[in-house]
Amino acid sequence: MTIDSVRGATGSGLEPELVQLLTPEGERVAHPDYPLDLTGDELRGLYRDLVIVRRVDREAVALTRQGELGLWASLLGQEAAQIGSGRALGPHDMVFPTYREHGVAWCRDVEPIKLLGLFRGVDHGGWDPAEHGFHLYTIVIGSQTLHAAGYAMGIQRDGVLGTDRAGAAIAYFGDGATSQGDVNEAFVFASVFNAPVVFFCQNNQWAISEPLEKQTRIPLYKRAQGYGFPGVRVDGNDVLACLAVTRKALREARDGQGPTLIEAFTYRMGAHTTTDDPTRYRLKAEEESWKLKDPIERLKAYLVRGEIADTAFLDEVEDEAKRVAADLRKACLELPDPGPEALFQHVYADPHPLVGEERERFAAYLASFEGATGE
Amino acid sequence: MSELKRFKLPDVGEGLTEAEIVKWHVAAGDAVEINQTIVEIETAKAVVELPCPFEGTVAELLVEEGATVDVGVPIIAVDVGGGEAGGEPGGTAAENAEALKEDLVPVPEEPGMTAPEEPKRQPVLVGYGVKPGATKRRARKAAPPPRPQPADGGRPLAKPPVRKMAKDLGVDLSAITGTGPEGSITRDDVRAAQRPAATPAQAPAAQADEERIPVKGVRKATAAAMVASAFTAPHVTEFLQVDVTRTMETVRRLRELPEFAEVKVSPLLLVAKALLTAVARTPAANAAWDGDAIVVRHRVNLGIAAATERGLVVPNVKDAHALSLPELAAALHRLAETARSGRASPADLTGGTITITNVGVFGVDAGTPILTPGEAAILAFGQVRDMPWVHEGELAVRRVTTLALSFDHRVMDGAEGSAVLRDVGAMLEDPIRMLAWN
Numbered sequence: 001m002t003i004d005s006v007r008g009a010t011g012s013g014l015e016p017e018l019v020q021l022l023t024p025e026g027e028r029v030a031h032p033d034y035p036l037d038l039t040g041d042e043l044r045g046l047y048r049d050l051v052i053v054r055r056v057d058r059e060a061v062a063l064t065r066q067g068e069l070g071l072w073a074s075l076l077g078q079e080a081a082q083i084g085s086g087r088a089l090g091p092h093d094m095v096f097p098t099y100r101e102h103g104v105a106w107c108r109d110v111e112p113i114k115l116l117g118l119f120r121g122v123d124h125g126g127w128d129p130a131e132h133g134f135h136l137y138t139i140v141i142g143s144q145t146l147h148a149a150g151y152a153m154g155i156q157r158d159g160v161l162g163t164d165r166a167g168a169a170i171a172y173f174g175d176g177a178t179s180q181g182d183v184n185e186a187f188v189f190a191s192v193f194n195a196p197v198v199f200f201c202q203n204n205q206w207a208i209s210e211p212l213e214k215q216t217r218i219p220l221y222k223r224a225q226g227y228g229f230p231g232v233r234v235d236g237n238d239v240l241a242c243l244a245v246t247r248k249a250l251r252e253a254r255d256g257q258g259p260t261l262i263e264a265f266t267y268r269m270g271a272h273t274t275t276d277d278p279t280r281y282r283l284k285a286e287e288e289s290w291k292l293k294d295p296i297e298r299l300k301a302y303l304v305r306g307e308i309a310d311t312a313f314l315d316e317v318e319d320e321a322k323r324v325a326a327d328l329r330k331a332c333l334e335l336p337d338p339g340p341e342a343l344f345q346h347v348y349a350d351p352h353p354l355v356g357e358e359r360e361r362f363a364a365y366l367a368s369f370e371g372a373t374g375e
Numbered sequence: 376m377s378e379l380k381r382f383k384l385p386d387v388g389e390g391l392t393e394a395e396i397v398k399w400h401v402a403a404g405d406a407v408e409i410n411q412t413i414v415e416i417e418t419a420k421a422v423v424e425l426p427c428p429f430e431g432t433v434a435e436l437l438v439e440e441g442a443t444v445d446v447g448v449p450i451i452a453v454d455v456g457g458g459e460a461g462g463e464p465g466g467t468a469a470e471n472a473e474a475l476k477e478d479l480v481p482v483p484e485e486p487g488m489t490a491p492e493e494p495k496r497q498p499v500l501v502g503y504g505v506k507p508g509a510t511k512r513r514a515r516k517a518a519p520p521p522r523p524q525p526a527d528g529g530r531p532l533a534k535p536p537v538r539k540m541a542k543d544l545g546v547d548l549s550a551i552t553g554t555g556p557e558g559s560i561t562r563d564d565v566r567a568a569q570r571p572a573a574t575p576a577q578a579p580a581a582q583a584d585e586e587r588i589p590v591k592g593v594r595k596a597t598a599a600a601m602v603a604s605a606f607t608a609p610h611v612t613e614f615l616q617v618d619v620t621r622t623m624e625t626v627r628r629l630r631e632l633p634e635f636a637e638v639k640v641s642p643l644l645l646v647a648k649a650l651l652t653a654v655a656r657t658p659a660a661n662a663a664w665d666g667d668a669i670v671v672r673h674r675v676n677l678g679i680a681a682a683t684e685r686g687l688v689v690p691n692v693k694d695a696h697a698l699s700l701p702e703l704a705a706a707l708h709r710l711a712e713t714a715r716s717g718r719a720s721p722a723d724l725t726g727g728t729i730t731i732t733n734v735g736v737f738g739v740d741a742g743t744p745i746l747t748p749g750e751a752a753i754l755a756f757g758q759v760r761d762m763p764w765v766h767e768g769e770l771a772v773r774r775v776t777t778l779a780l781s782f783d784h785r786v787m788d789g790a791e792g793s794a795v796l797r798d799v800g801a802m803l804e805d806p807i808r809m810l811a812w813n
Binding site: 058062 | 382383384385386387388389409410420421422423424425426427428606666686785
């Protein structure tokens, strides 16, 4: 489906405005509200990010198919939305991701192997959120938007907005999450408290098997108006536009101008997760039409045509991506299994008598199997 | 030095227990790389391709195509050569799980000596819910003794949905002793109260009420093709009622001709000829969608859907457009015979360009046929029956049939689809037109 079938979009006779700085053909276009001037190094850096996160993602899918991971939510097709917004982040910003933000994690220097622990079932998220400014993956749909709104209100209360130490919160979520009550509450709180939070919705058109028209009758970004803050739709497959739009929203948030809803219009090229089969509910033709809007191909075309990158650079990135994937595979297979007592370790920061008692009981239960050979 | 590694069927879907090997992409002796697709498997959730976790040479495929294997069973052995020693440290998650299982589960040593079978715990498929009766957990502690129900006429304890269920089933709650928390009445209690005492003996009989037919062979291929077609090609179906009295007359006349003495002449022959003629006038009907192009084929391989004992097959008459009417009749006759006897060759069954399905033989008027994958149109031909019909300005009893044409809307628009259907209808109404348009 496309947004054209949504009443609000066709009723006005106008296509929803989509901020785009790089066309699917790789032509650079200007936008009055979102000027963006990047150096060759920065442009090449974005390309490298896109290629590596796609390769990492592919490796994780393969590892799942080989029984090494229990599950994986592929980001295929959404690389630009994640890298563009991820590279707009500053050191004091705090990210509240879903379980698909592998590209944003990459931008926050979370090593790819750290993402795998959760999906291999050996830990609950292997990184320090404070160190990376990147919260743990949230599996529950939409609840992280509330965390982000609350965190943003905390920043506000630190009294740092408008200074060099100002940060903003950014919540990532999908089109399906917009139907959750949590997201509505987060919008309300962020709005009335003017909290420094950016709501970054990756509208990938499908909430598992539910198409966008089951979530909304107007373009999602227009919902922001009802809450009283700006909303903008950006071409989610255009890394430059995602960067520029997110930069502006974050800057405004840090300056105390309140929240923004960004709808990154993109497409989930793969399955919802490795346990999903999209051929059961969507048409191949739709996937084919989005292939033409591939985020990596358009940047590649732009770099090559503008002589910003040569074949040697592209090959080098390809090789690096391969190395990162091989290292990831090796590290994944080497991830140690946690002992049974690990279950009790992170319930409370400090020792807790009840948890301690439960740990001992569990240990005794396990010990009762010693020497047992079955009934 | 050669070292064999075996890849065990992983659980690729959060709680699957088994999968069917659909297709091997490699054979013994093939070199394989890490992440190269080696096999397609079909689970309860999806068909997925499995990438190879090793680099080396395929030593042996351990499971045949079509077999259903349990998760954890090795499916392929790969000779990883002498390059790296040691294998993966720690083993794979699957291997560890297997090792754990071996530690805990006693393995019967002789076939005669079987361990008492515990009810197997069925994992729950995420998003698919719990199978009724799938979880048979051992109770952690003894259930609390059921509390006697209030004898003073107080309401027995039961949640509202259970009350509703009891009401629907006509079960008196006050006559039940609850086994739930606080002695409350559960759904199971209500069900147990509803059943007469002989329930256990009846259970197998209830099973006999239904039969599970494994989906394989033609049924499976048909299902796959129909789903693929219905989900890829946007179908449009148009209908037309036609007075075929003259066609039936023509069929009778043809049968008397010496040229048709050896072959069977049926209305299908004229429907086929009419369709071939219509296709010549609207070539888009004999086309295929190929992603970035529409392939219009100049030769017509006319498929005829045939119900056989093995299931639905669609053999086709090659170059049907070039055949004379007696040749076409002979070809259709031969095709039906071969298909019905189950001897249709792969060549007969592939390469079709357009299809006729004769649903009339089943005694129905019409259907909305699903395209044969790779084709742009399919014509359904309903039963011919006597109907009141306005003929030459007067009500008359005429021989009437219904035609239904489904076409791929990516390839053809309503104008072209309608043209084909209208042409076929016109020719069946007045077969002389076939001469005019041929």
